[in-house]
Amino acid sequence: MTETRRALPSLDLLAGVPTPALVVDVDRARQNHRRAVASLAPGQVLRPHFKAHKCTALAHLQLAHGATTVCCQTTWEAVVLARQGVSDIMVTNQVVDPAALAELAEAAGAASVSALVDAPVHLALLEATARRAGVSFGVLVEIEVGMNRCGVGVESDALVELATAIAASDVLRFDGLQSYDGQVTGVIDPVARREASIVSNTLTRRAVERLRAVGIDVPIVAGCATAHLPFVGELDAWTDIQAGSYLLMDTTYGAFPDLDYPGALFCLATVIHRSPERIVLDVGLKHTAVDRGPPTWVGDTTAALQLSDEHTAIAVSPDSPLSIGDRTFLLPSHIDPTINLYPTLWFVDGDRVERHPVDGRMPDRTAPQL
């Protein structure tokens, strides 16, 4: 609570910013980024996940301070990053939709671009797209290490067959493996989380060894998340650490006792109603994601918040000094889907305020740029 209060951006500085607004403390983001880079072992690189913020201005901040590559989750994100001059982009997803394949090809015309596969049809789609567009793609085989989402089994024949087929293609490049143990990222207890990560690490090493045993080099093994950072140097299977949340953080990760990354993202709100017993803010479900629970109000971090589409009602004591027109902050519980709700981020850097577009959001398919 004390820490939270100390960390809030200046309301005076933000007086001209329309609410609801998402505010980034750039200095804290930079410090968080340096801390993440410093936690890596030799042989590991930070490949920050663009999906967390979808803002190329933040990607450039990450690339200016120790990250040399990025990853992203959608092909539109790859297009935006490539248009902004980012040279090495991994799409950490299978690409199937025809429009998405076309976007991947556009990005690959301007940057080194890779994507994931876990079935022969993914490979065939990438190969056909690369030939048609006259580009090449890097490809990683995704392995399944306990999340029960995408990927082939570590012991499957498909693993070796896919890697062999990629290596044999003249328009694809075998970049390595994607191994994402998402089931680990929700484990709050540091000891249990580290143990679960070591299980994934062992599975991932086994997949690498199977490929090496048949003569296939595995230059990249991508995976991990912010939850792995406290012990990521011990996880020797991974080369590319695709953490994203560490930069801005949220209250979900804020509850992890070993994650020393202060929050750098704040939802600025205006009080639009005041009764003796409550205030109502001009933010709601359209301004803060609730899939991991409601946001936290900085004025009373224990207060229960009642959210509707465009309002948040908060019980306050009758002697609270807040009145209509005052401004305050909410702390998001999950940054990725929260930032996805905003077209603009407001950066506070020292005494400067700058606005930047969240340009990696889903594009308007009625707009001329498409």
Added chain:
Amino acid sequence: MTETRRALPSLDLLAGVPTPALVVDVDRARQNHRRAVASLAPGQVLRPHFKAHKCTALAHLQLAHGATTVCCQTTWEAVVLARQGVSDIMVTNQVVDPAALAELAEAAGAASVSALVDAPVHLALLEATARRAGVSFGVLVEIEVGMNRCGVGVESDALVELATAIAASDVLRFDGLQSYDGQVTGVIDPVARREASIVSNTLTRRAVERLRAVGIDVPIVAGCATAHLPFVGELDAWTDIQAGSYLLMDTTYGAFPDLDYPGALFCLATVIHRSPERIVLDVGLKHTAVDRGPPTWVGDTTAALQLSDEHTAIAVSPDSPLSIGDRTFLLPSHIDPTINLYPTLWFVDGDRVERHPVDGRMPDRTAPQL
């Protein structure tokens, strides 16, 4: 389930639409709209809530089929509606933020625009804005009828004082009352919901009578929602029925036994992963709001869905014919925040597919139009 299957848009017709995409069945939306209009009593008008879809193309559909006015929740929505030629716009919210007041003034330069107040400071802000911009505003006093959000008490002195002050202003027009009993909209049981609505109706009538007793005419009493439509003709306190969800519907309202409004909104998704035991779709928390629970998969409406930021994993039987590249639909659980996630809606009308922008979403504050 049978009904759901029968109602699905044609996948063939949508073959060229990039996924994830939100698809509107225009014919069903039109039928739902006609049904809502037909449920009103004499003296009541449907004032469809723009916040539900934020799409001016849908507002025009509503205005072409029996609605003469609209309401909206944000001032940006009012600006967009006014720019698109809508002539009568009620903002069902208190307007406090300076940028929001400027937007309200812009809208009032092109249309008849009203907003809510529940404190003298709201009135002062509207009056100062109207004078500065050389426009006038309609004003409604919001009363509190059990939702515990905004509004003044039905028996409060503030009710009469505010209405009197509005009526005395040379730049404001007293339009009446806003009475929104949001606590009723979640009551599934029709009998309990109707009884709760009658309580709100009585409270609202009391507020109207208090104003009439001091010589203040109350031309408009706005309120209600889709949940009230089955018995809205009995609710004689309200003149302007501000329902929104009825047009496209969602699975939350779909569970209300007396709401005969079939779903007209579908999230189109592509299968990007297939294992014997599951499929994974290219939609996730950034494409479907989960504040009222996960969406429903049309392939098995009882299936448990595991959503992450950009994926939905669904357990299927090994003999399911679905494979990578196939497309399917999810049914949103809450339309307002789901549509807010998309820049574009795809309209299916007979054998035509058209795209329309969700132009009422929060604008990019870095864009030139601002």
